[in-house]
Amino acid sequence: MPSAGDAPPILDFSSFYKNDPAAKKKLVEEVRDCCLHNGFFQITGHNVPLELQNKIMNWNKKFFDLELEQKNTVNKDTTNTWNRGYELMKSQILEEGTLPELKEGFYIGDEITKDHPYFVNKKLNSGPNMWPSEEILSNVEGFKSTALDYYGQVVELAKDILKVLALTLDLEESWFDDFSSDAVATMRLLHYPSQPADSPAKLTRGIGAHTDFGCVTILLQGDVAGLQVYDYSTKEWLDVTPTPGAFVVNLGNLMMRWSNDKYISNLHRVINKSGEERYSIPVFFSGNPDYEVKCLPNCIKEGEEPKWPPITVEQAIKNGYADSYGRAEKYKKEAAAKAAGEVLVKPGQQVAVA
Numbered sequence: 001m002p003s004a005g006d007a008p009p010i011l012d013f014s015s016f017y018k019n020d021p022a023a024k025k026k027l028v029e030e031v032r033d034c035c036l037h038n039g040f041f042q043i044t045g046h047n048v049p050l051e052l053q054n055k056i057m058n059w060n061k062k063f064f065d066l067e068l069e070q071k072n073t074v075n076k077d078t079t080n081t082w083n084r085g086y087e088l089m090k091s092q093i094l095e096e097g098t099l100p101e102l103k104e105g106f107y108i109g110d111e112i113t114k115d116h117p118y119f120v121n122k123k124l125n126s127g128p129n130m131w132p133s134e135e136i137l138s139n140v141e142g143f144k145s146t147a148l149d150y151y152g153q154v155v156e157l158a159k160d161i162l163k164v165l166a167l168t169l170d171l172e173e174s175w176f177d178d179f180s181s182d183a184v185a186t187m188r189l190l191h192y193p194s195q196p197a198d199s200p201a202k203l204t205r206g207i208g209a210h211t212d213f214g215c216v217t218i219l220l221q222g223d224v225a226g227l228q229v230y231d232y233s234t235k236e237w238l239d240v241t242p243t244p245g246a247f248v249v250n251l252g253n254l255m256m257r258w259s260n261d262k263y264i265s266n267l268h269r270v271i272n273k274s275g276e277e278r279y280s281i282p283v284f285f286s287g288n289p290d291y292e293v294k295c296l297p298n299c300i301k302e303g304e305e306p307k308w309p310p311i312t313v314e315q316a317i318k319n320g321y322a323d324s325y326g327r328a329e330k331y332k333k334e335a336a337a338k339a340a341g342e343v344l345v346k347p348g349q350q351v352a353v354a
């Protein structure tokens with residue numbers, strides 16, 4: 001059982017694939033302990049090849065090495081409404097009161113054509129990807145095939161992790177299959193520049209303290225540290241040191257709600273003080289957008305009411321987005337107003353301005 005002050009343990013996921021009931025049972029118990037403790041663990045022994053992880057990480061660097069105007073040819077805010085493509089530095093504030101975040105992103109998902117029902121019905125994050133042209137990024141086809149291969153393999157891994165999660169709740173391994181079929185998942189390539197020495201340390205974030213909105217997140221860290229998980233009992237931030245080949249897995253708010261708050265969606269953040277560029281790739285597995293999430297079996301005592309009413313996957317995720325982007329917009333408006341000498345802030349309300 002992880003205890004206070006421990007970083008997320010590294011578990012050997014290969015026990016899930018082997019025909020060794022005792023080893024599988026041990027894995028299930030370890031995962032259950034982590035879900036109850038802070039919803040974070042790391043895995044090795046999965047089926048995603050190290051070579052593919054390295055290849056997508058190299059493309060990650062190549063993409064962000066492009067000039068800003070080149071990246072802006074696939075800017076997600078000017079080219080589409082379904083959340084694919086390039087996201088500018090400082091677009092999000094996940095932690096209230098901190099500065100816009102020192103990270104830029106590139107969003108990729110399933111290649112959904114414009115005649116697909118998810119696109120036609122404007123489902124969550126569903127539509128064609130935005131790839132730069134060959135003139136801008138040479139061998140863009142290589143980028144595309146690596147990204148989609150990696151994405152597909154990590155989505156399969158997410159489904160396997162859900163099978164283990166079902167077992168942790170004493171449910172059939174297939175319990176999450178309907179939720180996982182035709183699932184929406186979004187991957188973001190992330191680049192965190194090293195934070196400038198003169199930036200206000202208390203307010204500067206690569207990504208501010210937050211919990212993830214979806215069901216389960218599978219994160220590949222490059223070789224530069226910066227990810228931290230909050231430990232409520234010691235009130236300390238624990239470093240999650242990158243381990244080659246390992247994925248960091250964490251539960252999101254949807255899983256916490258679904259389990260009636262039995263399993264934890266934990267606060268985490270990134271601060272890059274390394275002096276080096278940091279790259280990472282989270283894949284957020286949201287699930288089937290129409291699936292209705294209501295209190296899981298074995299997560300409620302007899303005679304008790306569930307803490308949360310049912311909600312569709314789509315609605316739950318959209319609620320999360322609205323909060324974080326709204327905050328960055330509000331910040332920018334207030335900063336602009338302040339520069340213009342206006343005061344929008346009510347007494348008692350704190351706004352951080354650089």
Ligand SMILES: O=C(O)CCC(=O)C(=O)O
Binds near residue numbers: 207212219269280
């Ligand atoms: O980059 C990382 O290590 C973490 C990213 C993260 O927490 C997120 O994108 O939600």
Ligand SMILES: [Fe+2]
Binds near residue numbers: 210211
């Ligand atoms: Fe996160």
